Amino acid sequence: MRPPFRLSIEKLKKTYAERMVLDIDELVLDSGHAYALVGPNGSGKSTLLKILAGAIDASEGGVVVHGESNPEELRVGFMPQKSYSFGFSVFRNVALALEGSGLTRSEIGERVTSALDIVGISDLADARGSSLSGGEAQRMALARILVRDLDVALLDEPTASMDITATMLVEDVLTEYREKTGCLLLVATHAPSQARRIANSIVMLSEGKVVECGDAQDVLLQPTSAQGREFLSYWSV
Amino acid sequence: MNELVQAFSLMLTPGSELSQIVLLTLQMAAFSTVISTAIGVPLGVCVGLYGFPGKRLIMRLLNTLMGLPPVLAGLVVFFILSRSGPLGSLRLLYTLPAMVTAQVVLITPIVCGLSATAVSNVAPRMHETAHGMGLSRGRELFMLLYECRSQLVSILFVAFGRSIGEVGAVMLVGGNVQYKTRVMTTAIMLETNMGHFEYAVALGIVLLVISFIINSIALSLQERTMSPETQMVWNHSRAGRLGGLRK
Structure with a gap:
């Protein structure tokens, strides 16, 4: 801390x-x-x-x-009002926030899985980010905040x-x-x-x-x- | 029908005039597309992405040049490459490079304008998210191009389609010289002027088939990579652009 x-x-x-x-x-x-x-x-x-x-x-x-x-x-992490969802999987959308963090692949995987679980969309991990509903997209955007130590x-x-x-x-x-x-x-x-x-x-x-x-x-x-x-x-x- | 069969068999006969014309047409379209894309896409991305003084003027100029009459583009290149022109010493007039140059002048604004539109549809929505996720500027640009990949592929084929079907500029600077600068469109014009209407129509059908194959590849690539949301935005903006061109 x-x-x-x-x-x-x-x-x-x-x-x-x-x-x-x-x-x-x-x-x-x-x-x-x-x-x-x-x-x-x-x-x-x-x-x-x-x-x-x-x-x-x-x-x-x-x-x-x-x-x-x-x-x-x-x-500093920022979750905009209308967060952009990239055209790949929800998992990758969240993992992108950890790029350059120095974490290993397995550590990134663990963090992303945990964050998706916390926001309640772990079942959508393989779904395309751009196919999510408004509420689901906001949960994904929140997961991008949660995976990082901000x-x-x-x-x-x-x-x-x-x-x-x-x-x-x-x-x-x-x-x-x-x-x-x-x-x-x-x-x-x-x-x-x-x-x-x-x-x-x-x-x-x-x-x-x-x-x-x-x-x-x-x-x-x-x-x-x-x-x-x-x-x-x-x-x- | 006989003319069509004859045209296709001639096209597939190595060394025939028609096969040489088809090859030259494809060469011209490929070179023009590659060069205009190499110039137009980076320029378009910059125009679409960054705000700078005079941007509105540049956008207006681009939109105007997207509707540039091919004959005018050909005329400009003709004057530049003619013996008394600034690049006359290069003796490029009535050669493939001259035809490619005219095509590049014609197509680059289209590539640039469409790239700017594609990027500017996605960039503002993406910027805040990418910045909020801590992505570097370079990585953000890479992600932007990745997100626009299907539009960029589509632009590539729009350029190719425009190039392969062009006649006015090519006729002016190429001169329709047999075995040297004759391409499909100029050959069709020649056959029509000579009264060989059936053969001209057959050549037109061959040209259409080539365009159909290329567009089919483009569409399948586009469908594979584009999300429904992006496709809707892109189709909407492209319809607007092409509508502007028709005026």
């Missing part, structure tokens, strides 16, 4: 065609914690995750890593296409994974109830700005901002 580190997001801005989609002055995320990123559609949740994953660049500002001498060595795990609405049983399973799996690896877990979700189940802390975005940040219970029960109160008023938490 890696020594504790802290991600400090400073003066982060992202614009698309002159439209500001993200404008965060300061946000601190600690390793070993689970954060839920909540907010309405278009609030900037996915954009923040993509920037943290390095999939897109910020227009201004950036992320500083404290407590880690070589930030490049941080293992320092930062970023998940964008990982249960969006899943039924309630699968959703509960994934929430338990994510909690166990964080406890086992000590990673920083950041999960974007629309549902405050899910945020409460999987996260210690909640970061709420509205129109690209952080409007709430703190302990999950505090944010959900006593939001301090008007946007936070409005967003949570539609939900029974």
Whole structure:
């Protein structure tokens, strides 16, 4: 397990065609914690995750890593909202995430088999990745996260296409994974109830700005901002 | 019917003019396809994959050049290779290399545009996943080409089909010289002009049979490698492109 580190997001801005989609002055995320990123559609949740994953660049500002001498060595994993399924088997789709990890073939095989078993799709190991349903594809994408020993795990609405049983399973799996690896877990979700189940802390975005940040219970029960109160008023938490 | 049998038997007779024409046609189409693919696919992948200033202009130019009239392509190459042209000293006019050059000018934009479309359909969806899985940029590019393999095979055969059926540019820079630059399409034109309609039709059928065999190989390769989802996206985008060409 890696020594504790802290991600400090400073003066982060992202614009698309002159439209500001993200404008965060300061946000601190600690390793070993689970954060839920909540907010309405278009609030900037996915954009923040993509920037943290390095999939897109910020227009201004950036992320500083404290407590880690070589930030490049941080293992960051990202599960996009619509994960791409390669045209080969589910097993190979997951094993691809371990390429270059230095593990032997049998170790990779063991890890992939175990991850597929955990997410409940071991019977689909030989099925073509591109033939999976939305929910199955999300489980496969989650298995790609689970096979790796990550320092930062970023998940964008990982249960969006899943039924309630699968959703509960994934929430338990994510909690166990964080406890086992000590990673920083950041999960974007629309549902405050899910945020409460999987996260210690909640970061709420509205129109690209952080409007709430703190302990999950505090944010959900006593939001301090008007946007936070409005967003949570539609939900029974 | 007799002409058709005669045409096929002549084609299969070694040393006959028709067998020589078929061989030259295949040579020209193969060289043109290989060269235009070698140039067009990497260019298309770059255009489809990367965002850069002027990309929209390049895409518009490519789309325009995809509908380039063959006679115009032939004319440009003719001027370049003619005795007073910049490459006149090479004395390539009315030779196979001149015909291949004209074909490359004609086909490369098609290969480039179709490659760009194929890649740009898959790349954005794949990039976030590949990056999230920790794949290197080189590995991501390799996976992208792997995922587009059936489209790329299909593009190769589109190029070949375009090349083997081309007449205007080939006639201009090749000159339809007997035993030297006469190919199937120019031979058909010649026979038609001479009033040998049955023989011209027979040659056309031979050309169609060759195209049919090549396309059958392409389709079976495509069906083996393409997932239903990719096939749907690809067919949709290709239909749009070819529709644009017909205008």
